[in-house]
Amino acid sequence: MDLASGAQRVVASGLGDIGEVAVDGNGMAFTTDYGGSRLLAVDLSNGSSRLVAGVPAAYGVALDGAVKAYVGNWNDGS
Incomplete structure (x- = not known):
């Protein structure tokens, strides 16, 4: 969403x-x-997506600014 318009x-x-x-x-x-129990990467320029990793009950995601993604698991809170 364009925040201005x-x-x-x-x-x-x-x-x-x-x-x-x-x-x-x-x-x-x-x-x-x-x-789908997965982490996906989406190219914002064209909308294509690819599987990064299978993660059971994947829910939250955070990036460390380098090369790691941290994924939360809804089922056990990890």
């Missing part, structure tokens, strides 16, 4: 049961799919 644009679809989204500053967004 309120205009909205769908970047990607069909990603599953999305939990959280973290943006890396290099044009990639990382999101969790709870139902």
